[in-house]
Amino acid sequence: MNWNGKDVESYKQQKEYIDTAIMPLAPVSFGAEMKEAASQYEFIQLLTMLLEKQFKGRTLLLPPFSYQSKKREEDKIAALNSWSEELREAEFKHIFYFTSDSGWKLVEDKLDGTLIWVPSVPLEHMEPSYKYSLIEEQAKQFINIIAHKWQQ
Amino acid sequence: MSKQPVSRRQFLNYTLMGVGGFMAAGMLMPMVRFAIDPVLAEGAAGEFQTTNQKVDELTSTPVRVDFSYEQQDAWYTSEVTETAWVYKDENGEVVALSPICKHLGCTVNWEGDNHKNQFYCPCHGGLYEKNGNNVPGTPPTAPLDKYPTKVKDGFLQLGKPEPQTIA
Ligand code: FES
Numbered sequence: 001m002n003w004n005g006k007d008v009e010s011y012k013q014q015k016e017y018i019d020t021a022i023m024p025l026a027p028v029s030f031g032a033e034m035k036e037a038a039s040q041y042e043f044i045q046l047l048t049m050l051l052e053k054q055f056k057g058r059t060l061l062l063p064p065f066s067y068q069s070k071k072r073e074e075d076k077i078a079a080l081n082s083w084s085e086e087l088r089e090a091e092f093k094h095i096f097y098f099t100s101d102s103g104w105k106l107v108e109d110k111l112d113g114t115l116i117w118v119p120s121v122p123l124e125h126m127e128p129s130y131k132y133s134l135i136e137e138q139a140k141q142f143i144n145i146i147a148h149k150w151q152q
Numbered sequence: 153m154s155k156q157p158v159s160r161r162q163f164l165n166y167t168l169m170g171v172g173g174f175m176a177a178g179m180l181m182p183m184v185r186f187a188i189d190p191v192l193a194e195g196a197a198g199e200f201q202t203t204n205q206k207v208d209e210l211t212s213t214p215v216r217v218d219f220s221y222e223q224q225d226a227w228y229t230s231e232v233t234e235t236a237w238v239y240k241d242e243n244g245e246v247v248a249l250s251p252i253c254k255h256l257g258c259t260v261n262w263e264g265d266n267h268k269n270q271f272y273c274p275c276h277g278g279l280y281e282k283n284g285n286n287v288p289g290t291p292p293t294a295p296l297d298k299y300p301t302k303v304k305d306g307f308l309q310l311g312k313p314e315p316q317t318i319a
Contacts, residue, residue, distance in 0.1 A: 010256065017256055017276055017291075057256025058275040128231050129220065147274050 001060045002052060011060060020059040020146070021092040023083065023113075024048050025099035029069035037069065040100035043120035043135070048098050050139045055146065060092075073103070077110050084112040094149055098142075114149065116142060200302050200309040205238060207303050210246060214239040214262045214271075214282070217248070219310065236299050236310055237262055237271065241283075248299035249284045250313040255291040271296065284316055 001007035001018060011018050026041045027033075041064070052061040065083060067076050080097075087095055095113030097104070100120040108115045118138065123131050203219040214237040223232045236248040237260075251259045253273040260280065264272035270287065271280040279287035284296035297313035 014256055054259045055275060057253060057258040057273075132220070132231075132233055150274070 001056060003061060003063050007060075014057075015091070018058055018060055019092060020055070020094040020096070020150075021062055021087050022048055022051060022059050022096045022098065023062045024064040025080070025097050025101060025104060026064040026066040027069040027101045027103075028066050033069060039122050039124060040120040042123055044098050044100055044118065046123070046131075046135050047118065047139060047142070050135055051142060051146070054139070054143055058150075059146075065097075069101075073107060076103075077107055081110075081112060088112070094146075096146065096149075114145075116145065118142075200300075200304075200311045201234075202304060203236075203308045203310060205308040206306055207246060207308050208306065210238060210240050210308075212239055212241070214249075216251075216262075217308065217310075234310075235259070238308065239282075246301045246303075246308065247283070248301050248308070248310055250297035250299065252297065252313075253278050253292060254286065254294040254296065260296070 001011050024041070024044045026044065027037050029037055045064075048061055052059060065080060067079065084095055097111070097113055097115050098118065099115070100118055102117065104111070104115055105117050121134065126134070201219050201221045203217050205215075205217045217236045217238045218233055219236075220231050220233045222229055224230075235251050237251055238246065238248045241247050249271075251261075251271075253260050253275065255273065255276060255278050258273050258275035258278075260271040260273045260278065262271055263269065264274060267279060269282055271282075271284075273279070273290075273292070276291045278292040279290045280292065280296055281287065284298060286292040286295055295316040298316050299313050300311035302309040302311070
């Protein structure tokens with residue numbers, strides 16, 4: 001389900017079936033990493049959209065958790081853990097974070113949820129059809145990861 | 153405070169109504185356009201998209217056919233990609249099924265998770281027969297939608313998926 005009025009209506013009615021939250025983690029900065037951060041987010045956004053399409057009936061794709069790159073590590077972790085706490089209260093059994101920010105990889109064990117770190121590919125000069133098949137290729141492995149988590 | 157000619161609330165009401173008025177006009181305009189120009193409205197429905205799938209290469213085993221086209225809504229033109237499961241039935245007729253699960257909309261797979269000769273939905277274990285009929289006892293309550301098909305120069309064309317009634 002997407003974060004829009006119509007899908008959230010279905011979510012409310014079918015809550016017991018929709019037990020998985022997907023949240024992109026998106027760093028923002030205006031310095032040297034600005035371009036990289038933006039193109040990473042572009043990639044993560046397309047990837048999570050595709051996963052939502054695949055798993056519409058069981059997942060809710062949330063708006064991204066965005067944060068200033070320069071923020072202290074502890075603060076970011078605390079902010080994200082406050083999200084996971086609320087998601088657990090809302091009875092989401094599975095939480096997936098998607099990001100290209102390698103910073104999270106180092107603190108993975110401090111998070112409540114499955115961190116999926118994806119090295120992003122710059123998409124800006126790519127043909128649309130090529131772009132789609134590339135992201136789809138990537139999506140396949142995550143489809144398996146998610147389906148596998150469900151079976152545990 | 154009580155001597156205000158226009159209270160805060162009234163002021164807000166007026167301004168919001170103004171904005172609402174603009175929005176209503178914005179919504180009405182395209183509707184009027186459709187009303188006076190039925191040709192314009194026609195174009196959107198009943199359109200067939202050509203796929204890369206050669207019809208004579210189809211067999212009795214469903215294959216995934218992806219196809220993309222441009223879709224325009226009020227905000228932007230975007231490229232959408234749709235998928236169909238396509239095969240030839242016993243009479244050699246082409247059958248194209250929508251992969252969208254009739255339970256809550258996940259994408260179903262042919263023989264997924266080792267379900268022989270069936271479509272499988274990974275989300276809540278929905279099952280469908282090869283012809284798209286939902287298997288009773290699994291979450292879906294209707295058969296998979298069916299695409300109208302056409303052939304052009306040997307290539308498969310697909311229209312808008314339509315609900316099937318259980319045969
Ligand atoms: S969405 Fe397919 S079984 Fe629930």
